[in-house]
Amino acid sequence: MSDLCPLPTGFQAAGIRCGIKRDATKLDLSLFVSDRPASVAGVFTQNRVCGAPVKVSRERVPRGTGRALVINSGNSNACTGDRGIEDAHWMTAQVASLLGCDAEDVAVCSTGIIGHFLPRLTLEAGFPQVVEQLAATSEAFHNAARGIMTTDTFAKQATRTIDVDGKTIRVSAAAKGAAMIAPNMATMLGVIMTDAELTPADADEMLRHAVNRSFNCISVEGHTSTSDSVLLFANGAAGVGPLDGAAKVALQTAIDEVAIEMAQAIIRDAEGAEHFVTIDVVGARTREEAATIAKAIANGPLIKTAITGNDPNWGRIISAAGYCGVDLKEEDMTLRLNGFEIYRDGAPTAHDAATVSASMRDNRDVLIRLELKLGDANIRFWTCDLTAEYVRLNSEYST
Secondary structure, eight states, rough: OOOOOOOOEEEEEEEEEOOSSSSSSSSOOOEEEEEEEEEEEEEOOOEEEEEEEEHHHHHGGSOOEEEEEEEEEOOOOSSHHHHHHHHHHHHHHHHHHHHHHGGGEEEEEEEEEETTTOOOHHHHHEEEEHHHBBBSSHHHHHHHHHHHHOOOOOEEEEEEEEETTTTTEEEEEEOOOSSOOOOTTTTEEEEEEOOSSHHHHHHHHHHHHTTTTGGGGEEESSSSSSOOEEEEEOOOOOOOOOHHHHHHHHHHHHHHHHHHHHHHHHTTTTTTTTOEEEEEEEEEEHHHHHHHHHHHHOOOHHHHHHHTOOOOOOHHHHHHHHSSOOOOOOGGGEEEEEEEEETTTTTEEOOOOOOOHHHTTTTTTTEEEEOOOSSSSEEEEEEEOOOHHHHHHSTTTTO
């Protein structure tokens, strides 16, 4: 991940401070713009309580003529009733007027505290400034990534390139998230941009493929937020015709990779986290069953606190697999922690708990590998530990 990721051809970005956040050093308004109509796809929170921007953007992405995404941070415009919907529409209309495009071609996201009305006067003063700052530079893209942050400690960006018929296609992404993170849909905001040419249907299929292998495979504390949105813009500016065969596969891989990099960055930046935890569940009947087991392990507070304490308490992991609803027996499972086998076929194995604990204490990364005997389906999932600092941060968040 780089602080200076380039934008794909035909895209500009900007991020400014307009004054939504209390901290005068933090940016809070961002804009991502395609210089031509782009196919747009979106995946949104599955929380039935969702923000007004989610409702507005969800209606607009199938149009296939998207031009821009405007994002404010510091205020989520969620649980704000009819006024919230009006404010979300107003935001897109203001930006569209300045860009000279249709308001329906502008998507909107908001992130921050729930239940507060947007400060229209503050935003109204900010829109001309953020449009004026639009540029195709890496610095402008980095500022846009900063402007969508809330409790994040660093801007999250990634980029990949592929060569097709002697031309370069770029995929670049920005995301935010550090807490209220749970799968289906991943609790965060993200924008993926590419200068490849895609139909709206292909963009939707490729985005969902990537999200199911990245943002839907992370959890901090299992709380699905109200504002989560990931949008893919494909504007065709690279000048390469519709992709098929190996070129389409390569583009899917690039989109998958930037999404996975962003998802992992969110977990590495999780509030108060001291460990980055990878969970591999292998040998399940189906990917869905593997995911159910992985989520139970990722969200188990006793497991997460044991990792904080560098305690290789394998019983908590095995019992989580047992209560998640998947049909299995303890004899079906073998467990490895940081490569040390500590449980096999229903019984603990001989191992030095102090050595395993030291491997957790001396490394930020922890690997949990649960091997089953049920089938050939696998999943990789990412989570973090649960620390006293997480409790402090979230107890003080809105006060």
